[in-house]
Amino acid sequence: MAAGTTPAPSTILNDWDLPPLFRRSDQWALRHQSESFKGVRTHLVVLLLATAAAMLTEQATGRIMAACAAVLYGATILLGLTTSRRRSRTHWQAHRAVAELVKTLAWQYMVHGGPFHSGVKDPDALFAERLEERLRELRKCGWEDSREKAQEFGKGQITAQMRAVRAKSYAARHDIYLRDRLLEQAVWYKNRASRAHRAAARWSAFTAALTLLALTAALVGTTGLIGGVDLAGLLSAAAAAGVAWQEVRRHGPLTHAHSIIEQDLEAARVAMSTTVTEAGWAEAVEETERLMSPAHTEWLVRFGG
Numbered sequence: 039m040a041a042g043t044t045p046a047p048s049t050i051l052n053d054w055d056l057p058p059l060f061r062r063s064d065q066w067a068l069r070h071q072s073e074s075f076k077g078v079r080t081h082l083v084v085l086l087l088a089t090a091a092a093m094l095t096e097q098a099t100g101r102i103m104a105a106c107a108a109v110l111y112g113a114t115i116l117l118g119l120t121t122s123r124r125r126s127r128t129h130w131q132a133h134r135a136v137a138e139l140v141k142t143l144a145w146q147y148m149v150h151g152g153p154f155h156s157g158v159k160d161p162d163a164l165f166a167e168r169l170e171e172r173l174r175e176l177r178k179c180g181w182e183d184s185r186e187k188a189q190e191f192g193k194g195q196i197t198a199q200m201r202a203v204r205a206k207s208y209a210a211r212h213d214i215y216l217r218d219r220l221l222e223q224a225v226w227y228k229n230r231a232s233r234a235h236r237a238a239a240r241w242s243a244f245t246a247a248l249t250l251l252a253l254t255a256a257l258v259g260t261t262g263l264i265g266g267v268d269l270a271g272l273l274s275a276a277a278a279a280g281v282a283w284q285e286v287r288r289h290g291p292l293t294h295a296h297s298i299i300e301q302d303l304e305a306a307r308v309a310m311s312t313t314v315t316e317a318g319w320a321e322a323v324e325e326t327e328r329l330m331s332p333a334h335t336e337w338l339v340r341f342g343g
Contacts, residue, residue, distance in 0.1 A: 050203075050214055050217075050218055051199065051203070051214065051218045055197055055199035055200065056140070056141060056144050056197065056200070057140050057144055057195035057196070057197060057200075058190070058195065058197075059136070059140050059185070059190070059195050060137050060140040060141050060144065062184065063133045063134075063136040063137035063140065063181075064133075064134075064137040066129070066133040066182070067130055067131075067133035067134040067136075067137055070126045070127075070129040070130035070133060071126075071130040071134075073124070073126040073130075074126035074127040074130050075286070075287070077117070077120070077121040077124070077126060078121070078283070078286050079283065080117060081114065081117045081118060081121065082279045082282060082283060083279075084110055084113050084114050084117060085110075085114045085279070086275055086276060086279050087110050088107055088110030088111045088113075088114055089271075089272065089275045090272055090275075091103050091106040091107035091110055092107040092111075093268050093271060093272055095107055125180060128179070128180040129180050129181075129182065131179075131180070131332075132176055132179045132180035132181040132182075133181060133182075134332060135176055135179070135181070135332055136173065136176055136181050138330070138331060138332050139169075139172050139173075139176070140169065140195065142327045142330065142331065143165060143168060143169055144195075144196075144200055145215070145219050145323075145327065146323060146324065146327060147161060147165050147196070147200060147204060148200050148203040148204050148211070148214075148215075149203070149204075149211040149212075149214065149215040149219075149319075149323055150204065150208075150211060150319065150320060150323075151215075151319070151320050151322075151323025151324055151327065152320055152321075152323060152324035152327065153168065153320075153324075154320070155319075155320035156320075161204065162193050162196055163193070165192075165193070165195075165196060166191075166192030166193045166195075166196075167192075169192065169195060170191065170192055208316050208319070212310075212319070215310075215323065216307055216310060216311060220303055220306065220307045220310070220326065221307065223303055223330055224300050224303040224304055224307065227296045227297075227299045227300035227303065228296075228297075228300045230292070230296045231292075231293050231296035231297040231300060234289045234290075234292040234293040234296060235289070235293040237287065237289045238284070238289035238290045238293060241280060241283065241284045241287075241289065242284075244280055245277045245280040245281055245284070248273050248274075248276050248277035248280060249273075249274070249277045251273050252269075252270045252271075252273035252274045252277060253270075255269040255270040255273055256270035288339060291338075291339040291340075292339060294338065294339070294341075295335050295338035295339045296335075298338055299329055299330065299334070299335065299338065302329050303326070303329060303330070306322070306325070306326045306329065309322070310322055310326070
């Protein structure tokens with residue numbers, strides 16, 4: 039395959055050909071991720087409403103607004119305690135780590151990559167050993183193992199399609215990996231970087247507009263036209279909530295991280311298409327899989343922030 043040539047789309051492998059544990063962990067990760075973001079978003083909105091109610095207390099007659107502010111602040115505290123107790127973010131990250139672990143082990147097993155090179159006498163036993171060893175570590179980090187039947191452990195996670203791919207020739211495995219794994223992931227990271235970049239731009243513009251409005255309100259407030267309402271304070275609180283939401287979603291750092299990974303994967307695809315030989319294949323696959331690991335992404339996010 040020539041450098042720069044884009045492999046044709048493939049229908050050889052899909053998620054149903056990977057270990058069942060991958061699909062289950064992926065679904066749980068998405069569920070916990072949604073819960074985590076929803077909890078933070080609700081927390082910020084209720085806190086902002088409580089701030090607005092508190093600011094309007096002095097302008098309202100009676101104690102209605104004061105009572106509303108007290109109730110909303112109380113709800114904010116309860117939401118914080120509930121979010122802390124549910125540990126959605128911890129469970130999300132643990133299940134995502136398991137999903138990616140299972141996926142990368144499955145791909146290395148199928149294409150003779152990393153420790154599953156062609157010289158391994160019993161790749162099935164090695165797969166089971168590596169999988170269960172890593173899962174024992176991740177249980178301590180919040181991963182919930184829902185497997186109950188004996189056939190769901192170890193070798194039971196190796197599907198028939200995985201064995202079929204492993205039995206193919208080097209040329210066939212080479213083509214499948216570049217097309218179904220490398221190209222698919224490069225496109226995924228490229229799309230995610232674009233989405234994160236657009237989201238970062240929208241939220242940056244939104245918070246900048248709120249900050250400008252707060253500044254305008256503060257200047258107008260000095261003339262006494264607004265009365266006793268602290269509109270500048272409310273707008274500033276809204277802008278702060280927007281900044282906090284951006285920090286939670288990490289749009290900017292993720293744009294940086296995903297763009298770098300996409301570029302590295304494209305470079306790896308070109309190298310594995312042209313210069314990597316069968317002798318260096320296992321090592322090249324292992325290094326490529328490292329680029330797609332959650333740990334590598336998190337490392338890039340830290341420096342991209």
